Structures are given as structure tokens and as C-alpha cells.
Amino acid sequence: MALAIFGTLLYHGIVDYKLVAIGLVLGAVIGVPLGNVAMTAVPQRTALSHAFGALCVTLVGTAEFYLRAPDIPPFMMAVLSLEVILGSLTFTGSLMAAAKLQELRWPPQRPVTYKGQNFVNLTFLSLAIIVAAILVLHPEQTRLFPALIFIPLIFGVMLIIPIGGADMPTVISLLNSYAGLSAAMMGFVLNSKLLIIAGALDGSSGFILSVIMSKAMNRSFTNVLFGGFGQIQAAATGQEEAKPVKSATAEEAASILSAASRVAIVPGYGMAVAQAQHKVRELYDALTKRGIDVRFGIHPVAGRMPGHMNVLLAEADIPYDKLMEMDVINGDFPQTDVALVIGANDVTNPAARTVQSSPIYGMPILDVDKARTVMVIKRGMGAGFAGIENPLYYLDGTLMLFGDAKNFVGAIVRELSGGAG
Ligand code: NAP
Numbered sequence: 001m002a003l004a005i006f007g008t009l010l011y012h013g014i015v016d017y018k019l020v021a022i023g024l025v026l027g028a029v030i031g032v033p034l035g036n037v038a039m040t041a042v043p044q045r046t047a048l049s050h051a052f053g054a055l056c057v058t059l060v061g062t063a064e065f066y067l068r069a070p071d072i073p074p075f076m077m078a079v080l081s082l083e084v085i086l087g088s089l090t091f092t093g094s095l096m097a098a099a100k101l102q103e104l105r106w107p108p109q110r111p112v113t114y115k116g117q118n119f120v121n122l123t124f125l126s127l128a129i130i131v132a133a134i135l136v137l138h139p140e141q142t143r144l145f146p147a148l149i150f151i152p153l154i155f156g157v158m159l160i161i162p163i164g165g166a167d168m169p170t171v172i173s174l175l176n177s178y179a180g181l182s183a184a185m186m187g188f189v190l191n192s193k194l195l196i197i198a199g200a201l202d203g204s205s206g207f208i209l210s211v212i213m214s215k216a217m218n219r220s221f222t223n224v225l226f227g228g229f230g231q232i233q234a235a236a237t238g239q240e241e242a243k244p245v246k247s248a249t250a251e252e253a254a255s256i257l258s259a260a261s262r263v264a265i266v267p268g269y270g271m272a273v274a275q276a277q278h279k280v281r282e283l284y285d286a287l288t289k290r291g292i293d294v295r296f297g298i299h300p301v302a303g304r305m306p307g308h309m310n311v312l313l314a315e316a317d318i319p320y321d322k323l324m325e326m327d328v329i330n331g332d333f334p335q336t337d338v339a340l341v342i343g344a345n346d347v348t349n350p351a352a353r354t355v356q357s358s359p360i361y362g363m364p365i366l367d368v369d370k371a372r373t374v375m376v377i378k379r380g381m382g383a384g385f386a387g388i389e390n391p392l393y394y395l396d397g398t399l400m401l402f403g404d405a406k407n408f409v410g411a412i413v414r415e416l417s418g419g420a421g
Pocket residue numbers: 043165166167168169267268269270271273274300301302303304305306307308342343344345346347348377378379380381382383384385386403404405406
């Protein structure tokens with residue numbers, strides 16, 4: 001970014017450095033607080049960045065159109081149209097995604113679906129493409145240009161409204177890809193090879209990440225975009241409510257852990273909220289000191305962004321080779337004495353395997369229920385991101401350890417070191 005900014009400042013075409021300076025100051029005033037959000041808010045912050053990038057692309061495209069029209073060759077007009085369409089829909093789509101992830105009152109987090117939704121959406125997209133085609137053939141029809149912005153703006157809202165629940169991360173990375181593609185188009189319009197390369201990189205990596213995430217959640221792309229995923233949450237909840245759960249104290253948990261020879265720790269969003277990773281490191285040290293084999297099971301969508309758990313555990317200096325991907329560690333759970341779930345919920349929910357009406361049905365999970373004993377640290381019986389009940393908590397082999405993740409792990413560590421001493 002610094003190279004791009006300095007390169008631009010050296011460009012001879014700049015007429016007024018005052019405007020550039022105002023832009024830099026404004027950007028810094030908005031950017032610095034944006035960069036300082038809590039780690040758990042990074043997904044919605046990333047969505048906001050996409051929105052700003054896409055808005056910028058749309059504005060530049062619009063300016064270029066009015067500067068050049070009507071002398072715009074067909075290829076250039078086609079690229080410019082694509083730039084503006086992708087930019088506008090990514091702008092509103094990303095704002096919607098950020099609002100959903102921030103759990104604002106509107107739009108609702110759950111998917112909003114209605115009959116004929118895909119038809120309506122495709123109609124908006126087709127309309128935008130028709131307007132683009134007319135402008136390619138008749139760039140002098142400048143009155144049509146605003147439609148090229150406003151139709152995709154509405155389409156962006158309609159595109160995200162039916163998506164919710166666990167599909168949001170995939171959508172964020174897809175929007176990232178759109179923002180990158182629109183920037184690449186802008187590179188063609190401005191004849192900037194740097195922009196074309198950076199945009200294409202962003203576009204393709206965002207797309208590949210979306211595909212990887214869809215695979216990790218066992219969902220097809222079309223299902224993510226058109227499936228109205230998660231709308232049946234009410235039907236999936238409420239079945240297990242009255243059942244009792246078994247709970248245990250830190251002292252009991254410590255004695256179960258110290259009797260184990262193989263322990264798998266499964267961290268989730270709650271560990272991030274509680275910032276418990278350093279205490280988890282202490283627990284790891286205390287257990288390995290006793291000769292216990294401790295490994296970490298990492299679900300690809302644990303937490304609120306790709307790699308969330310890896311980053312937190314690396315911050316606490318937990319050896320990277322102890323972090324096992326889901327496919328690897330799942331084969332080990334039947335030989336594991338204790339699966340210790342720390343603030344994870346959806347990624348361990350066995351309903352994903354069996355309950356067809358569940359919004360997370362089909363998502364591969366960490367098979368913690370196959371371990372001999374499961375211990376779950378969480379504050380209460382609160383639901384996870386998908387908002388559904390977790391049958392894991394009512395199984396015979398499950399013990400609930402109620403408390404804040406940082407405090408509870410700390411208490412177990414104290415018990416363990418007290419016992420060792
Ligand atoms: P989760 O299903 O959201 O569950 C987190 C659990 O942590 C909650 O049930 C909560 O229960 C507990 N918790 C919250 N604060 C806590 C604290 N201070 N101490 C202890 N426990 C605490 O988390 P997950 O299992 O990691 O699953 C991630 C979910 O987020 C998936 O549904 C995924 O699709 C979605 N998602 C992922 C990404 C991504 O890219 N990774 C992005 C967006 C969404 P209590 O309230 O009872 O404590």
C-alpha cells in the first residue's frame with residue numbers, strides 16, 4: 001500500500017496535492033480505529049474494508065465514464081461496466097454482511113427467504129447486464145449510467161439477505177473475491193498493471209478460499225448462495241431443553257485430566273472471547289509435564305474467521321505441530337481419554353451428522369463425542385453462532401464445566417500444579 005501511495009504521489013498527472021493530503025488524513029482518521037477492533041470483530045471489519053474498496057472502485061469507474069463518454073471503445077465500456085456492477089453489488093453486499101455479523105437489529109442474522117427469490121435476484125442481475133450491453137453499443141446514452149450503479153446496489157442487498165448462520169464466512173470471502181475482481185477491472189480502465197495484478201490475486205485467492213470453506217462445511221457453492229441456509233433454526237432447537245446435564249468442578253476436571261494419557265483440546269469462539277489462549281498454554285504445559293499427550297483439534301470454521309484458532313494458539317506459543325486439522329484428529333478421538341472443549345459449540349455439535357432439519361446438517365464436525373470423556377468449558381447453556389441446541393451436552397460421557405474459559409482453565413491449572421506440588 002505504501003508503494004502504491006508513493007508511486008501515485010510521484011505521478012505527474014496530479015493537479016492538486018491538497019486534495020491528496022485531505023484524502024490521506026481522512027483515510028487515516030477512519031482507518032486507525034478500524035484497525036483497532038477486537039479480534040472477534042475482525043470478520044465484520046474485513047467486510048467493511050471490502051465495502052470501502054468496492055465503493056472506491058465504483059466511484060472511480062463512474063468518474064472515468066463521465067470523463068470519457070461518449071468516446072469509449074466497446075471493450076473498455078464492457079470492462080468499465082463490469083467494474084461498476086461488481087463494485088456496487090460488493091458495496092451493499094459487504095455492508096449487509098458486516099451488519100449481520102455485528103448482529104445489528106437490521107438486517108436479521110437469520111436467512112430471509114421468500115418464494116421466487118432466486119427469480120427476483122436473477123432479474124436484477126439480468127437488468128444490470130442489459131443496461132451494460134446497451135452502454136457498450138451506445139456509450140453516448142449517459143442517462144442510462146446511473147442504472148448501472150443502482151440496480152447492482154439493490155442486487156447486493158438481495159444477494160445477502162437469504163444468507164445467514166454458518167455460511168457468512170464463506171460469503172465474506174466471496175465478497176473479497178468480487179472486490180478483487182472489480183479492482184482488476186479498474187486496472188484495465190486506468191491502464192494500471194499493478195491494479196490488474198493485485199486485483200486478480202485478490203479475486204482468485206478469495207474465490208479459492210470460498211471453495212475451501214464450502215468444502216470444509218460440506219456445502220456446494222450454489223447451496224451457500226441460494227440455499228437459504230439456517231432458516232429452520234426454531235425446528236432444530238427446543239427438543240433437548242428439559243434434560244439435565246452433568247457438571248463438574250475445576251478440581252474434578254483436573255483429576256480426570258491427570259488420570260488421562262491422551263487429551264485432545266478443542267478450542268472455539270469462547271476461547272477467543274475470553275482471551276484464554278495463554279491459560280490454555282499453561283494447561284498444555286502442566287499436562288505435558290506429567291507425560292500426557294496433548295493435541296489440539298482445529299476446525300476450519302472454529303471462531304469467527306479462517307485461521308482464528310491457529311492465530312490465537314500461535315500467539316500463546318503453543319507448538320504448531322500439536323495443532324491437528326479436523327480430518328487428522330477425527331480418527332484419534334476413539335483412542336482419546338479426554339476431549340476438552342474450550343468455548344466451542346457448533347463445531348462439535350453431533351446434530352450436524354444426524355438431524356436433517358438442523359441448519360448445520362452436513363457440516364463436518366470434530367467428533368469429540370467419540371472420546372471416552374468429554375468436558376466442555378462454557379459459561380452456561382448458551383447457543384453458538386448457529387443458534388441451536390447441542391445434544392453433546394446431554395450425553396452420558398459429557399461433563400459441563402460452567403464458567404468463563406480463562407477463569408476455568410486457570411482454575412484447572414492451579415489444581416494441577418497444587419496436585420503436582
Ligand atoms: P460457537 O458455536 O459460536 O460457540 C461458542 C460458544 O462459546 C458459545 O456457545 C458460548 O456459550 C461460549 N462462550 C462465549 N463466551 C465465552 C466465554 N467467555 N467463556 C467460555 N465460553 C464462552 O463457536 P465455534 O464452535 O467456534 O463455532 C464457530 C461458529 O461460527 C460456526 O457456526 C461457524 O460457522 C461460525 N463462523 C465461523 C467463521 C470462521 O471463519 N471461522 C466466521 C463467522 C462465523 P455460553 O454462552 O454458554 O458461554
